[in-house]
Every structure is written in structure tokens, then in C-alpha cells.
Amino acid sequence: MTESNDTTPLASLLAHLPTPEPGRRKGKLHSTTVAVLRNMIVTGVLAPGTRLNERELCEQFSVSRTPVREAIKTLTQDGLLRALPNYSAVVSELDPDELSSLIDVVVVIEGLAGELAVAHVTDEDIAEIGLLHYQMLLHHTRDELPGYFEANKAFHRRIVELSHNSILVWVWELLALRVDRARFSSNRWPTRWKAAIQEHQLILDALSARDGEKLARTMREHVRNGLSGLLTSLKAATEGGAPQND
């Protein structure tokens, strides 16, 4: 394991937000703890199966057990951790069955978002989403995967928000957490990248045309295509050992 605490990626993540605002010492420890822990799980810094010792986390975050415990409860509810009574919380495995289930649900959720989006979309919205599309293009040509991921998520979130359906947004955020985990676990999609960009173009076209039915269809196909790639990648990883690098 890692006894050296000087170059571990955990420390680098912690360095991001030690005390953002010294003036506001109160009411933030819990949320920041949740955010950092969630990031560590989603990005894979904390591998599935890892036991979370409350005391260790207290030392690493330099907080007491109370916010750590609350953070663990929160992330357990989000499905990122699994908790047994009188036992440490464990980072949940992302098994192919669950990802397969996730695909079906995200497909209908984003499909519904597409249906509803056209009712409220403005020219400004379209321009903003188009901007995100071209940001993704730029990241693609520069081969910047993290930046592309970020813009991609913003692209999808923006369309979901266009539905003006608070419940839909809420559910989508919950699902997106798990999608992100799957994405980070298989850090490369070889040929899908180009296809995804073309599908984004189709989505943008349907949105510009205010064609709700077409938008829903293209989004459903796009989501299913993308996540299916992740599923095969995950299946290959779990069945055939652990592909560290390509």
C-alpha cells in the first residue's frame, strides 16, 4: 500500500480546499468533506472495496468525526458507499449489472429531458450549448480528455436543465454521479470520441430546430451508444484483469 504520504494523489486532492474562506469557518466543513470525498470516489482515488476508517479520514481532513460521519452517510445514500452496521463504510463496487441498469434509466431520463427542452429553449440557450459543443471540439483536437469530460457533462446538464423540471434535474444529478464513476474508471474511449462529437452535432441541430421528438431520439441514441461503450470496457476490465495503461 502507500505508506508515503508525500506524493499520494490523495494529498493533492486535499490541497485543493483546505480552508477556502477563513472568515467563514462554520457551516462548511460538512459540505466540503462531502465534496472532497465524493471526488475521491468518483475519480477512483478511493478504489472500490476500500474500507473507510473514520479516524484516518479525520486526520487527513483535519476535522472531527462528526462531519466525516455525516459525509459518509450522505455518500452512502448516493450509492457511492455501502455501509454495514458496526462496520466501516466501503466504497461500492461498480459492477456491470448496475451499469447496465444505469444505462436504461439514463436513456429515458435524458430522452425525457430532450422532449421537454424544446418547450423553453431560447436562442441564448442554444448559443451557450453550441459554445460548449465547440469547446468539446477544441478539447478533442488537443487531445485533452479531462477538459472534454467537463464540457461534455456541462453540455448534457445544460440540456437537462432546459427541461425546467426540477425533479428531472435532481434525478439526473444522482445518476450522473454513477456515470462519472464509470467514465473515470475506463479512462479512454478509443473510437467513440469522434462519433460522440458527431452525435452532439445532431443533438444541437435538433435543439436548434425545436424538434422535441427528434431531440429525444438523438439523445437517447447518443446516451446509449456512449454508455454501452463504457459497459463493454468495464466488462472487459472486470473479466480480464485490470488494464492499467493502454
Next chain:
Amino acid sequence: MTESNDTTPLASLLAHLPTPEPGRRKGKLHSTTVAVLRNMIVTGVLAPGTRLNERELCEQFSVSRTPVREAIKTLTQDGLLRALPNYSAVVSELDPDELSSLIDVVVVIEGLAGELAVAHVTDEDIAEIGLLHYQMLLHHTRDELPGYFEANKAFHRRIVELSHNSILVWVWELLALRVDRARFSSNRWPTRWKAAIQEHQLILDALSARDGEKLARTMREHVRNGLSGLLTSLKAATEGGAPQND
């Protein structure tokens, strides 16, 4: 052992689960607190807008602030409470906009469940769901609304579980919480009851025929019909209680 001679409905709710297993004193205070509080909110014992004072809850539940705090955090994540920093948690309002949003999402979620259900359903499953249907019929003839509600929820949950999609079940449980709240808030649906039972029969037929497409359609219609009734009821209640017309 407890001098619970208080006449408040709160006390009656607490009496349901004081100490289920004396042998397992540990690891249950949190979950029971969550369950009881959730019940109180869903059933309307705690009205929307109510401030939740941690100390009061501690006294009423006879527990310390730690499990109460964790329960509040949990229910806040479920959307039943709203929390501002350094302020008491407040029972969230169920406004018509949110219920309208909820309808669209539940419709696609249960529709997807219907699509997927036929792939795994066994004769035993159909028999069990049919049993629930006839339980509902019985409750209808006896005019037992609470019992009908319970069987109705079990009916829908059972079909959702038939999807064998863990994510779908998870999301449905989250949404069902809010649906239940809306149901309890408008405690009577005049003519819908009979129609709902007829639709349940259609659902059961489609399930028996293993017709996924038809099952999905009938479930979508049934859910939309039922929840739309709740929406109009809620709208009437909010407008009648607080006349805010521009």
C-alpha cells in the same frame, strides 16, 4: 414502560417502533429515527413549513442530537426537508410545479419498468401481483383508503422490482416518497378510485400477456391519470388556502 399518554398524533406514531429488538440496542437509533421522521413528514403530521428544532426532536424521540442530526441530513437529501446553513431544517413545501415535474418523471420511470418487467416475470409474480389487485378491490368495497394505499404502493413497487433494474428501483423509491406525500396531502380522490382499479386490471392483463409495449403504455397512462388528479387537487388546495391571483 413509557408514559406516552400524550394525545398528539406524534406520540402515536412514535409508539409504533420504540424498541423492536432489545437485543440489538446498537446501530438502530439512526435508521428508526429516519423512518419515524420520514413517516411524520410524508403523512403530513409535520406540515410543510414546520421548523424542526433538534432539541425538541431529541426529547420526543428520547435520543441524543447525533442521530437526529443525521436523520435530518438524510431527509434533506431525499428532498423532504430544506436546510439553510445555521438555521433549522424546514419541512419542504410541496408546490404544484414540483408535483407537475414529478409526474413527468414518474411516468417515464414506471413506463420503463413496464417495458422491462415482461422479460423476467414468472407466473408466481403474476399471481402475487394479482393478489394485490384483489386486495385493492376488497379495500375499495370496504372503503378502506389507507389499506388501499398500501396495497396500491405494493402493486406498483412489485412491478418496478420485476424490471430487475436496481437503479430503476432506487430512483422509484426516491420518487415514491414525494408521491406519497402528495397522496396524503389530498386524502380523497372522488371518482378516480374506480377508474384506477380498472386501469390496474388492464395493467395486470398486459403483464399476464407479457406484452411489454402495452404494459408500458397502460402504466404510463395510469400513472399520469392518477397523479394528474392529485395535481388538480393540490392546485385547488393551495389556491383555495392562499388566494394569490394576479
Next chain:
DNA sequence: GCCAAAACTCTTGCATGCAAGATGTATGCG
């Protein structure tokens, strides 16, 4: 040498104490 039981330790679950922010009230000033 092996198995079992007891004691130890480790970790979580719950209770409680303390400090900071917020609210409500009373008082002083304009």
C-alpha cells in the same frame, strides 16, 4: 502441534460539551 476460548484492541454508534452565528427584545438616541 492444533484447536478453542478468553482477553485485547480496533472501530463504530451514541451522548454531550463548547463556541459561533442568528434571532428576538429591550433600550437609548434622534
Next chain:
DNA sequence: CGCATACATCTTGCATGCAAGAGTTTTGGC
């Protein structure tokens, strides 16, 4: 008489202490 400010109180946020359950090791018996 009204408003603003300062004080008192309340309430939450975080830290910490204590006990119980689970795992581990050691020791005793066979």
C-alpha cells in the same frame, strides 16, 4: 414616537468522551 443598536437567548455546527460489537491475537488445554 420611530429606528437603530446592543444585549440576551436560542440554535446550530463541530469536537470529544464513553460504551458496545466485531475482529485479532495470545494463551491454555488436549
